[in-house]
Amino acid sequence: MTDIDKTAGPKDAPPAGAEAIKAIPVRHYGRYVTAVIAIAVLVAIVYAFAQGKINWHAVPDYFFDDRIMTGVGKTLLLTVLSMLIGIVGGIILAVMRLSKNPVTSAIAWFYIWFFRGTPVLVQLFLWFNLGLVFEYINLMPIYKDYWSSFMTPLLTALLGLGLNEAAYMAEICRAGLLAVDEGQTEAAHALGMSHGKTLRRVVIPQAMRVIVPPTGNEVINMLKTTSLVAAVQFSELFRYAQDIGQNSGAPVEMYFLAAAWYLIMTSVLSVGQYYLERYYARGSSRTLPPTPWQKVKKNLTTFSSRKVTA
Numbered sequence: 001m002t003d004i005d006k007t008a009g010p011k012d013a014p015p016a017g018a019e020a021i022k023a024i025p026v027r028h029y030g031r032y033v034t035a036v037i038a039i040a041v042l043v044a045i046v047y048a049f050a051q052g053k054i055n056w057h058a059v060p061d062y063f064f065d066d067r068i069m070t071g072v073g074k075t076l077l078l079t080v081l082s083m084l085i086g087i088v089g090g091i092i093l094a095v096m097r098l099s100k101n102p103v104t105s106a107i108a109w110f111y112i113w114f115f116r117g118t119p120v121l122v123q124l125f126l127w128f129n130l131g132l133v134f135e136y137i138n139l140m141p142i143y144k145d146y147w148s149s150f151m152t153p154l155l156t157a158l159l160g161l162g163l164n165e166a167a168y169m170a171e172i173c174r175a176g177l178l179a180v181d182e183g184q185t186e187a188a189h190a191l192g193m194s195h196g197k198t199l200r201r202v203v204i205p206q207a208m209r210v211i212v213p214p215t216g217n218e219v220i221n222m223l224k225t226t227s228l229v230a231a232v233q234f235s236e237l238f239r240y241a242q243d244i245g246q247n248s249g250a251p252v253e254m255y256f257l258a259a260a261w262y263l264i265m266t267s268v269l270s271v272g273q274y275y276l277e278r279y280y281a282r283g284s285s286r287t288l289p290p291t292p293w294q295k296v297k298k299n300l301t302t303f304s305s306r307k308v309t310a
Helices: 003-007 029-051 058-062 066-097 102-117 120-128 153-178 182-190 195-232 237-248 251-280 292-309
Strands: 136-139 143-146
Touching (some): 066 102, 066 195, 066 237, 120 195
8 A cells, every 4th residue: 555545544535516606696776777767756756746736636636536436447448449440450450451352452561651651630630620621421311421421530539540550450360361371371271271261270379379469559649649539539538638638627637647547447458468469479478477476476475485594
């Protein structure tokens, strides 16, 4: 036995495991500076409005006023009807746009080009003032009346918003239909399905994953765009709030009230959009994104476990 073997012992053996790494997190001082600046700006804005000559008590006083609630109802109704016109028209235009018939494809292209290229407010005024061009509307023997009597503010609002929305929905639907692999359509035709049945049962269900997210954004945008119809004498939330503000001497306060109601409605629609997107995400991903309540439960569980460990 050598001298090295005689002197070696258990104390000189290497450690069994590696030492624990002491990781020191990097300090991002820029984040702290940015957070302080953002808080300071927010405090300055709140202080400026608090010191302004604004009667904040008028907002809760009129928040649930009958006229305001009527305006909220009309705004929601106008949003639903306009989106219904836009979605139905968009689907038809998308199918026409993808048609191999050059006439129908050209008509759909021209429609989308015109309504996407002109402001919706201009279109509202165009529909509202067509009575200066056409004195009567004559659909004999079904209907005949003065144009001014036929084109009511509600019909003007629906045509202006719905037909404009159809142009945008057409492009959204067309993108969703093109996102479906052509092999799906070919396989359906090989099984003997007609073109219409292939669209209903194969193409559209898969295209909804692409169509739903931007459609949700369009619904939210439509709800806010309804405020423009006050220009064509249709009374909705903004028009009622504007009238109350002029009569009560608190116009700015009523604008804040209307903004609060728009925020509430858009927030509710955003939650609905999230769950709808989550529903159509089934099958495209292995795990569905957590719901807001699941996120809250996860954060509470993580916080509790950290507290017990500490």
